[in-house]
Amino acid sequence: MNIIITITVTALVVLYAGLFKAKKALLPLTLLGLLVSLGFVASGWNMDQSYYGMMRMDNFALAFTGITVLGTLLIFLLTQNYFAANSENVAEYFTLILFALAGIVIMVSYTNMSMLFIGLEIMSVSLYILAGIQKHNFASNEASLKYFLMGAFSTGFLLFGITLVYGATGSFDLAVINQYLVGNYKAVSPLFYPGIILMMVGLCFKIGAAPFHFWTPDVYEGAPTLITTFMSTVVKTAGFAAFLRLFADTFAPLHDFWMPPLMGIVCLTLLIGNVTALFQKSFKRMLAYSSISHAGYLLFSLVTLTASSSNNVLVYAAAYTFATIIAFAVLILVKRKTGDDHFDNFNGLAKRNPFVALVLTVAMLSLAGIPLTAGFIGKYLMFLNVMTGYHVYLVAFAILNALVGFYYYFRVIVAMYFKEGNDTELQTPVQYQLVLVFSVLITIFLGIYPAVILNLI
Amino acid sequence: MEQLLLLLIFLPLVGALVTAFTGNAAKHVALVSAIVSLALALVMVCNFIPDASTQFVVNCPWIKDLGISFHAGVDGISMITVLLTNVLVPLIILSAYQHQYKSANAFFALILFMQSGLLIVFTAMDAFLFYIGWEAALIPIYFICAIWGGKDRIRINMKFFVYTIAGSLFMLLGIIYLYLQNPSNNFDIQAFYSLNLDSTQQAWIFWAFFVAFAIKMPIFPFHTWQPDTYREAPAPGTMLLSGIMLKMGIYGVIRWLLPIVPAGVQDWGHIAIILSIIGVVYASVIAFTQKDAKRLVAYSSIGHVGLISAGIFALNVQGMQGAMIQMLSHGINVVGLFFVLDIIASRMHTYKIAELGGIAKQAPKLAIVFLIILLGAVALPGTNGFIGEFLLLIGIYQYSLWAAIFAGLTIIFSAVYMLRMYQNVMLGKTNELTIGFKDIKGSEQVVLYIICALVIVLGVYPKPILQLSEASVQHLIEQVTQKLTSVN
Numbered sequence: 014m015n016i017i018i019t020i021t022v023t024a025l026v027v028l029y030a031g032l033f034k035a036k037k038a039l040l041p042l043t044l045l046g047l048l049v050s051l052g053f054v055a056s057g058w059n060m061d062q063s064y065y066g067m068m069r070m071d072n073f074a075l076a077f078t079g080i081t082v083l084g085t086l087l088i089f090l091l092t093q094n095y096f097a098a099n100s101e102n103v104a105e106y107f108t109l110i111l112f113a114l115a116g117i118v119i120m121v122s123y124t125n126m127s128m129l130f131i132g133l134e135i136m137s138v139s140l141y142i143l144a145g146i147q148k149h150n151f152a153s154n155e156a157s158l159k160y161f162l163m164g165a166f167s168t169g170f171l172l173f174g175i176t177l178v179y180g181a182t183g184s185f186d187l188a189v190i191n192q193y194l195v196g197n198y199k200a201v202s203p204l205f206y207p208g209i210i211l212m213m214v215g216l217c218f219k220i221g222a223a224p225f226h227f228w229t230p231d232v233y234e235g236a237p238t239l240i241t242t243f244m245s246t247v248v249k250t251a252g253f254a255a256f257l258r259l260f261a262d263t264f265a266p267l268h269d270f271w272m273p274p275l276m277g278i279v280c281l282t283l284l285i286g287n288v289t290a291l292f293q294k295s296f297k298r299m300l301a302y303s304s305i306s307h308a309g310y311l312l313f314s315l316v317t318l319t320a321s322s323s324n325n326v327l328v329y330a331a332a333y334t335f336a337t338i339i340a341f342a343v344l345i346l347v348k349r350k351t352g353d354d355h356f357d358n359f360n361g362l363a364k365r366n367p368f369v370a371l372v373l374t375v376a377m378l379s380l381a382g383i384p385l386t387a388g389f390i391g392k393y394l395m396f397l398n399v400m401t402g403y404h405v406y407l408v409a410f411a412i413l414n415a416l417v418g419f420y421y422y423f424r425v426i427v428a429m430y431f432k433e434g435n436d437t438e439l440q441t442p443v444q445y446q447l448v449l450v451f452s453v454l455i456t457i458f459l460g461i462y463p464a465v466i467l468n469l470i
Numbered sequence: 471m472e473q474l475l476l477l478l479i480f481l482p483l484v485g486a487l488v489t490a491f492t493g494n495a496a497k498h499v500a501l502v503s504a505i506v507s508l509a510l511a512l513v514m515v516c517n518f519i520p521d522a523s524t525q526f527v528v529n530c531p532w533i534k535d536l537g538i539s540f541h542a543g544v545d546g547i548s549m550i551t552v553l554l555t556n557v558l559v560p561l562i563i564l565s566a567y568q569h570q571y572k573s574a575n576a577f578f579a580l581i582l583f584m585q586s587g588l589l590i591v592f593t594a595m596d597a598f599l600f601y602i603g604w605e606a607a608l609i610p611i612y613f614i615c616a617i618w619g620g621k622d623r624i625r626i627n628m629k630f631f632v633y634t635i636a637g638s639l640f641m642l643l644g645i646i647y648l649y650l651q652n653p654s655n656n657f658d659i660q661a662f663y664s665l666n667l668d669s670t671q672q673a674w675i676f677w678a679f680f681v682a683f684a685i686k687m688p689i690f691p692f693h694t695w696q697p698d699t700y701r702e703a704p705a706p707g708t709m710l711l712s713g714i715m716l717k718m719g720i721y722g723v724i725r726w727l728l729p730i731v732p733a734g735v736q737d738w739g740h741i742a743i744i745l746s747i748i749g750v751v752y753a754s755v756i757a758f759t760q761k762d763a764k765r766l767v768a769y770s771s772i773g774h775v776g777l778i779s780a781g782i783f784a785l786n787v788q789g790m791q792g793a794m795i796q797m798l799s800h801g802i803n804v805v806g807l808f809f810v811l812d813i814i815a816s817r818m819h820t821y822k823i824a825e826l827g828g829i830a831k832q833a834p835k836l837a838i839v840f841l842i843i844l845l846g847a848v849a850l851p852g853t854n855g856f857i858g859e860f861l862l863l864i865g866i867y868q869y870s871l872w873a874a875i876f877a878g879l880t881i882i883f884s885a886v887y888m889l890r891m892y893q894n895v896m897l898g899k900t901n902e903l904t905i906g907f908k909d910i911k912g913s914e915q916v917v918l919y920i921i922c923a924l925v926i927v928l929g930v931y932p933k934p935i936l937q938l939s940e941a942s943v944q945h946l947i948e949q950v951t952q953k954l955t956s957v958n
Contacts, residue, residue, distance in 0.1 A: 384605040393642075397536075400646045408646075412639040416632055423628060430617055431624050467535040 024111035031104020074122035156235025171215025177208030233301035282309035317402030332387030339376035361434025387459035486582035500578035511556035522945035537656035546942030637682035644678030676734030686719030690749030705812035749776035754883035781862035789865020796858025828900030854928035
């Protein structure tokens with residue numbers, strides 16, 4: 014609870030600081046607030062506090078809060094001069110991102126379906142505004158509108174699902190619902206089944222799984238890059254945490270029922286994400302589709318429920334988050350220099366800035382799932398997870414998709430190292446260097462010695 | 471002494487880091503690192519007791535929750551490949567001395583990084599570690615070939631990379647499957663050996679592993695990446711690929727495939743042998759028609775590897791011992807051949823056989839060493855190639871007469887096309903292009919003389935090498951046959 018309070022208060026303070034034109038103080042204040050939140054994550058570890066049956070700060074919630082807050086912190090470090098160049102109202106950006114983060118903390122810690130809805134909405138509404146915050150940019154406006162319409166739809170699905178489940182069980186409380194399922198395993202009310210499916214659809218919208226992914230590429234491309242970074246890393250992680258709490262815990266007794274449609278979603282997501290990413294000309298759009306394919310891999314954790322399903326998601330999400338932050342950070346740098354995000358702008362980057370090229374290479378290797386990077390451990394855990402249920406064909410299918418993935422991730426490496434580009438040097442501000450070095454070290458460290466986060470949850 | 475293996479594995483990694491941060495002196499640093507590795511390997515050989523046991527064992531938990539440990543050790547079979555790696559890497563680095571590579575520090579650092587990965591593959595006693603080493607060796611060679619390679623390097627190396635990694639991912643699938651069958655929940659090789667899998671399971675695991683290894687070697691029809699990749703790679707890259715890397719596939723078959731799924735090998739091994747023999751004949755025929763010297767050697771390499779693979783799947787001591795010594799010989803010979811071709815190409819700027827000729831008059835030293843290495847490659851008695859191929863053919867003969875006849879053709883074939891290449895390149899009339907050919911000097915001499923010495927010494931007195939692996943090979947064959955009889 015103190016984490017939510019800290020984040021919300023920070024958001025308000027930053028908003029007021031913006032009113033009084035204290036532009037210099039915005040970033041330090043925000044970072045301070047986030048660091049304090051991280052401190053609360055650490056101090057609350059193993060405490061397992063519950064708040065009136067609405068939220069529960071167990072290790073699951075704390076671990077996901079930790080990773081999302083850390084991701085947000087890194088993204089904030091990238092804001093140097095970014096928003097100032099895009100908009101006058103820098104404080105609003107900061108505040109909205111923080112509000113979204115507050116919603117996310119609720120999403121990862123809810124034990125009551127009404128809280129799920131509230132958290133999701135706090136997050137989504139902030140994001141609708143953030144996507145369209147460049148008032149005079151047509152693409153940004155389009156992104157915002159699309160995101161809003163699709164988001165509203167998906168929330169509708171989710172709400173309808175919640176209603177049906179409530180109708181069947183008479184409660185919003187996850188523990189009660191789970192009790193109901195365990196107790197009436199043979200005679201679950203027929204209302205429950207469409208409820209589950211509708212909730213699944215609603216959440217799949219949010220995490221961008223196919224066939225509910227159509228908004229992702231356009232929104233990711235249209236939104237300001239930093240917001241895209243936030244959406245594709247932190248928000249996605251939160252979506253999966255919410256998904257897990259509901260499906261891996263509460264609805265677990267009905268796994269046999271909801272697993273087959275989920276399996277279909279997984280296969281479709283992998284296929285569409287990877288194959289479409291292959292044909293992209295824009296780096297940003299490629300990352301958008303790659304994020305869809307990663308949603309597919311992440312869903313592996315739900316295909317077979319094991320004791321470590323949640324932890325596998327955590328590892329994968331961490332690996333994915335750090336690598337994606339690197340990719341977007343480099344994109345921002347390149348885009349600043351050249352003006353658009355076409356692949357060709359990465360040509361010859363190895364000469365223009367060897368450090369950035371090396372870091373981005375590690376990130377791409379991690380996203381592709383090459384050993385000695387965190388991405389490999391994540392993929393390995395997911396494969397292991399599914400193999401525990403002996404879904405050999407699914408893994409074989411995933412392997413074929415991973416091969417497709419190599420093509421588009423390596424395109425970036427090929428462009429950077431093997432192609433000639435213009436020779437203008439690329440500058441990296443100190444804060445960017447900090448984020449890049451930190452993320453790359455974590456990526457390699459988790460790849461070599463993942464034991465530190467294997468048994469967190 | 472216990473930490474010797476650990477030192478051997480990680481020294482190249484340290485060397486790579488140091489090399490990466492040195493400027494112009496990178497090649498010297500890399501060479502020093504490689505020579506120290508060689509010295510360590512020689513110390514290891516001297517302290518190695520040639521029995522069937524696994525020695526210099528390192529076993530420490532790595533990722534406990536997943537049952538993964540850093541478990542490595544050396545037996546006779548590993549010893550040969552470890553020796554091969556550590557002998558060839560300094561030679562390969564030295565062979566690159568005359569070239570001016572862009573960002574040479576990265577180039578040499580990647581070679582050393584790869585050495586580390588290779589040593590992990592050749593010593594791993596934990597399947598997960600094996601897989602990590604397998605990929606860790608692939609990444610550097612991809613970059614070596616794709617950054618410093620020829621014109622069409624990007625497309626070709628992408629094909630190479632996706633091909634190999636496709637195979638290895640299916641192997642990973644097999645490894646995960648075995649892990650799930652293992653009641654002790656780890657990746658230990660001994661635990662994998664003692665699994666009781668039924669014949670369907672064995673068949674699937676067999677194919678999952680076999681495809682990975684077959685792509686690496688490469689065996690027909692998984693070889694299509696190989697000639698192009700060899701052709702476009704920079705000379706040291708070609709040497710690494712052909713000299714050491716393809717031995718990963720052979721070693722993988724011996725260490726992992728045969729003992730884990732003997733019934734799978736019994737059921738499906740004949741297909742592997744047939745493919746290998748087809749590869750031998752096919753590659754020889756194609757090599758016959760090549761106009762490009764580098765491609766010719768690349769195809770001849772497919773032929774040689776096919777023979778080795780057939781010898782292994784014949785599942786007898788002679789075939790296996792032949793494979794062991796031939797791995798070493800082939801590595802040495804093929805590195806020598808590619809180096810000679812590189813010397814010629816760096817002076818003449820062409821690999822086209824027709825454009826060359828009469829070099830022997832201009833460069834008598836090169837002509838002699840080239841001939842010695844070539845004779846080793848075509849397995850003339852008294853050279854290192856002979857011992858290996860002879861044993862391999864005996865092994866294959868015991869399996870099937872016809873296979874041996876077809877495989878035997880390869881020796882005749884390879885003698886014909888290799889000697890014809892020699893004739894067209896080195897002998898004959900000196901033309902306008904080759905008139906200014908300068909003979910080998912400095913580091914080139916050192917490398918080629920060492921290789922020639924190895925060709926002859928191993929050919930005349932191969933006993934120490936054969937002794938190194940004999941006990942382990944025998945043990946392996948016993949283990950496999952025992953397991954087969956207990957199943958039947």
